[in-house]
Amino acid sequence: MYNVFIILTKEKSMFYFDVSNEYFCAKDSIECGQYFRYENVLTPLGDGFLLKTEDKACVLYDGNDFVRIYCEENDKDYFQRFFDLDRDYSSIVESACSFGVEFLDISARMGKGIRIFNQNRSECLLNFIVSQQNNIPRIKSTIEKICQKLGNKKVFGEYTYYTYPTIETFASCNEDTLRELGLGYRAPYLLKTAQSIILGELDKCDGLFGVELKKALTKFYGVGNKVADCVALFSFGDASAFPVDTWMEKLYHENFGGTETNRDKINAYFTETFGKNAGYFQQYMFYYKRQKEKK
DNA sequence: TACCAGGTCTGAC
DNA sequence: GTCAGACATGGT
Numbered sequence: 001m002y003n004v005f006i007i008l009t010k011e012k013s014m015f016y017f018d019v020s021n022e023y024f025c026a027k028d029s030i031e032c033g034q035y036f037r038y039e040n041v042l043t044p045l046g047d048g049f050l051l052k053t054e055d056k057a058c059v060l061y062d063g064n065d066f067v068r069i070y071c072e073e074n075d076k077d078y079f080q081r082f083f084d085l086d087r088d089y090s091s092i093v094e095s096a097c098s099f100g101v102e103f104l105d106i107s108a109r110m111g112k113g114i115r116i117f118n119q120n121r122s123e124c125l126l127n128f129i130v131s132q133q134n135n136i137p138r139i140k141s142t143i144e145k146i147c148q149k150l151g152n153k154k155v156f157g158e159y160t161y162y163t164y165p166t167i168e169t170f171a172s173c174n175e176d177t178l179r180e181l182g183l184g185y186r187a188p189y190l191l192k193t194a195q196s197i198i199l200g201e202l203d204k205c206d207g208l209f210g211v212e213l214k215k216a217l218t219k220f221y222g223v224g225n226k227v228a229d230c231v232a233l234f235s236f237g238d239a240s241a242f243p244v245d246t247w248m249e250k251l252y253h254e255n256f257g258g259t260e261t262n263r264d265k266i267n268a269y270f271t272e273t274f275g276k277n278a279g280y281f282q283q284y285m286f287y288y289k290r291q292k293e294k295k
Numbered sequence: 296t297a298c299c300a301g302g303t304c305t306g307a308c
Numbered sequence: 309g310t311c312a313g314a315c316a317t318g319g320t
Contacts, residue, residue, distance in 0.1 A: 033301060128301080135300040138318055184316025189303080224303045245301035262310090263302090286301075 014157050015073040018066040023089035025113025026060035026067050032114050032287035034234050036127055036140045041159060053082060054120050055163035057156040084115045092280050103255040104281055107288035114283055117234060122197050123164050124235035125220065128227045129189050145181045170194040189222020196220055209238055225264060233279040242270045242278040251289045
């Protein structure tokens with residue numbers, strides 16, 4: 001399915017592995033809105049991305065018929081899982097098209113290279129608290145500021161980055177520190193949630209799924225239904241979760257002819273219509289809708 | 296300059 | 309249970 005190589009750049013070896021790009025596009029997967037810790041960089045082959053997660057980093061490049069992933073050799077299995085590379089996405093795209101819904105059909109075809117990342121749970125939870133009532137460029141820069149202030153500087157090849165702070169560091173800083181980073185009213189949400197994580201509240205969600213998982217996640221301070229759905233989908237592998245934000249609400253009205261305005265009801269409409277793969281479809285449509293609006 | 300952003304909490308009814 | 313209003317701040 002993929003090949004593993006080691007190349008030599010200067011004196012340092014830089015490990016990488018290649019993956020088929022039939023159902024994996026680094027650009028679409030990274031920019032579709034599921035993830036915030038990345039930047040555009042020049043890779044050995046051309047323009048690509050530096051993606052950071054926990055205390056690790058990797059570099060991605062979209063080739064003509066492959067995606068190249070540079071990482072520490074010891075992290076290969078980690079990124080294999082992070083990018084969800086063992087899942088068959090052809091059947092997911094097929095199932096999306098099987099509903100006969102034109103907007104979903106187009107979105108799935110355009111976004112078939114999107115893979116849903118398996119994010120670290122506490123990092124995902126905290127980052128999506130930052131995301132509320134916020135725009136993506138600012139979410140990215142705020143999270144980067146958090147890492148620069150509370151994380152550690154690290155080097156990967158010729159790239160420098162900051163690790164995500166440990167949950168202990170997060171929980172032990174004060175509200176003012178977080179406000180200074182531009183978090184505004186979300187500062188107490190983050191602080192209390194970090195403290196709850198330390199007390200083992202996130203571990204209690206282990207093994208939960210669907211309604212029960214969502215209910216458990218909304219117990220964290222600052223986490224409502226939308227953020228809970230994001231965390232369920234992006235870090236618990238619950239593909240039935242369907243986050244409804246301002247974009248999905250707009251899409252529901254404009255492209256599905258929906259009349260509800262209550263987001264819980266909009267969520268119910270989509271989850272009941274699309275079932276176990278609703279989360280993948282949500283991401284295809286979210287990305288396509290936003291791209292279209294940009295033009 | 297206004298409006299808006301991958302919403303949530305709180306208190307009133 | 310439902311709903312309006314408040315909440316910070318920078319991108320566009």
